[in-house]
Amino acid sequence: MxxxxxxxxxxxxxxxxxxxxxxxxxxxxxxxxxxxxxxxxxxxxxxxxxxxxxxxxxxxxxxxxxxxxxxxxxxxxxxxxxxxxxxxxxxxxxxxxxxxxxxxxxxxxxxxxxxxxxxxxxxxxxxxxxxxxxxxxxxxxxxxxxxxxxxxxxxxxxxxxxxxxxxxxxxxxxxxxxxxxxxxxxxxxxxxxxxxxxxxxxxxxxxxxxxGDPSENVSEHDVVRGVLEQTLHAPAGVYFNVYERHPERLHAFRRAASAANRELLLDAVTAYMYHHFEGVSDFAVWAEEEAQLPQALSRWLHDTGIKRVHTADIRGLEHLYAAQIPYNKLHYLIDIQPAQDGRYLHSDGTPLGPYDPAWMNMLRWLDYFGLEFVAMGSSGxxxxxxxxxxxxxxxxxxxxxxxxxxxxxxxxxxxxxxxxxxxxxxxxxxxxxxxxxxxxxxxxxxx
CATH class of the missing domain: 3.60.15.10 (Ribonuclease Z/Hydroxyacylglutathione hydrolase-like)
Incomplete structure (x- = not known):
């Protein structure tokens, strides 16, 4: 049977x-x-x-x-x-x-x-x-x-x-x-x-x-409030790292950037996903490495006419942007030469945690360029x-x-x-x- x-x-x-x-x-x-x-x-x-x-x-x-x-x-x-x-x-x-x-x-x-x-x-x-x-x-x-x-x-x-x-x-x-x-x-x-x-x-x-105490659990609403507070009170550059497979999280950064009179600047992959899932396009996209983008992504950038920004464009003008820099683009900091007291909001992007060998390397990059690491995520x-x-x-x-x-x-x-x-x-x-x-x-x- x-x-x-x-x-x-x-x-x-x-x-x-x-x-x-x-x-x-x-x-x-x-x-x-x-x-x-x-x-x-x-x-x-x-x-x-x-x-x-x-x-x-x-x-x-x-x-x-x-x-x-x-x-x-x-x-x-x-x-x-x-x-x-x-x-x-x-x-x-x-x-x-x-x-x-x-x-x-x-x-x-x-x-x-x-x-x-x-x-x-x-x-x-x-x-x-x-x-x-x-x-x-x-x-x-x-x-x-x-x-x-x-x-x-x-x-x-x-x-x-x-x-x-x-x-x-x-x-x-x-x-x-x-x-x-x-x-x-x-x-x-x-x-x-x-x-x-x-x-x-x-x-x-x-x-x-x-x-631990359940009241210490970080909610998505806490992240929304935290991103806003960090962006409004940042004395210098605001950089962040998000998980592109969580496009809704970007609303928090978009609203905070608007409140702080900063322009939201995204990595091309994240921008594409944000647009396709949340219908948003009022942001700029990094222009670096455009020639290496997949065909669909390159075509989308061309068809939408979304503003592109080079690293050289924000050097000395960091106060005008809230910029996403994923781990694999940390070399942008070499071109930007961020001012001291900038902030890097890690919002569940990769590397995901200390178990990843890349985690300590990320922290070394931030320390070298004088950026304060700020945990700004909420567990899924x-x-x-x-x-x-x-x-x-x-x-x-x-x-x-x-x-x-x-x-x-x-x-x-x-x-x-x-x-x-x-x-x-x-x-x-x-x-x-x-x-x-x-x-x-x-x-x-x-x-």
Missing amino acids: QSTTWKFYAGTNTIGGNIIGVEYGSYRLIFDMGRVFRGDVPSFDERLRPRSALDLMAVGLAPDIAGIFQGDDRAVSMQTAIAISHCHLDHTGLLPYIRTDLPIFTSTGTHRMLQVLDAVADGPRSPLSYRAVEPEAWVHFGPFDLQFIPVDHGTPGASAIFIKTPDARLIYTGDLRLHGLHRDETERFVTIAKAFRPDVLFIEGTRSSDL HATRSDLVNILEAIEPRVCMPIHSLQPWRIGSPQVPRIMPCISHVYSLADVANATVPTASDFNLTVL
């Missing part, structure tokens, strides 16, 4: 890189398809690039899943589809290596983001078989029915994935939060999820070690207390925490829990036998 089973290929003890496979009969649905940074294995970078997914598998940066990667000629009997919760690299980084004939289900927002990323040469750039699905609409793949429910994560199209099989109901939260500008989306997800009555809730736990992930409240509100039969360095800290004594293990095959029998965690199971002592 056929029944639903599921298996974790990656992402059980890492932040990002979630890959879960659900099977029923001869059909298999896999979600997500990301890469994760790991400091314990050889890595690839802009100079040392993988030749194929086989290279990534060889050093532990991609799981060995037969039948999904290009160049893998192993025969498999499973009919396979992939679903993507949102467009961040730790959820999509393996898409460039996926077979082009496999259906890839995404929300319409994520599909649009992937298309825009391809246009600026930062996407999968493969002719993948996308199947864009409207929010809350059901789509079918063999015995699977799946649905994308929007959540707030700060990037267009971010969604939880609901899955129905003939004998099971599963929910994958993707990444979500309650302290963003669209809290209502996550709250609506919780309401829909509770009514869905899931057997299993795969819940993210990025901030599992967050044991719910606090631990919010995750517990979400879990208890949904009331799944079982929760399985993932996307976390300390997943055992995510859970509730009101909800049975199974701690996931890589490659173990789970079924509804495991759900029936799951136990409720005790206080000691959470091990909330700071490690």
Whole structure:
């Protein structure tokens, strides 16, 4: 007799890189398809690039899943589809290596983001078989029915994935939060999820070690206020670094620049994404390296006539601009020679944190040019207390925490829990036998 089973290929003890496979009969649905940074294995970078997914598998940066990667000629009997919760690299980084004939289900927002990323040469750039699905609409793949429910994560199209099989109901939260500008989306997800009555809730736990005062959590509204204050009171240059896959964040910098009588100056890639997702074009764009831009981006700049500014144009005139300088453009500071007491607002752009070797190098550049580093970001992930409240509100039969360095800290004594293990095959029998965690199971002592 056929029944639903599921298996974790990656992402059980890492932040990002979630890959879960659900099977029923001869059909298999896999979600997500990301890469994760790991400091314990050889890595690839802009100079040392993988030749194929086989290279990534060889050093532990991609799981060995037969039948999904290009160049893998192993025969498999499973009919396979992939679903993507949102467009961040730790959820999509393996898409460039996926077979082009496999259906890839995404929300319409994520599909649009992937298309825009391809246009600026930062996407999968493969002719993948996308199947864009409207929010809350059901789509079918063999015995699977799946649905994308929007959540707030700060990037267009971010969604939880609901899955129905003939004998099971599963929910994958993707990444979500309650302290963003669209809290209502996550709250609506919780309401829909509770009514869905899931057997299993795969819940993210990025901030599992967050044991501090909830009032110290930085919200998107805090960022809006902070950017405005920093820009209004800056005695010299205002520079910033944002994550281009979060175009809505740029509204804070646009409004602050206007209030401070400064011109907003953006990197071309960020400007393109801001325009296409938020409909804004009252900014200038750096003119440096224009000849190296992708064709679609170069054509867009030409057609719109957006003002271009050279680094030489702002030298000595920094007070007239609020300028984005991404990490890979820090060499602009050599040409600008910023005045002392300028500020560099790091607003969740890359490098993302101290775990990245580029982080310390960024700080050295800022120190060398006398720019004050100011953290000005808001996490895309719910606090631990919010995750517990979400879990208890949904009331799944079982929760399985993932996307976390300390997943055992995510859970509730009101909800049975199974701690996931890589490659173990789970079924509804495991759900029936799951136990409720005790206080000691959470091990909330700071490690």
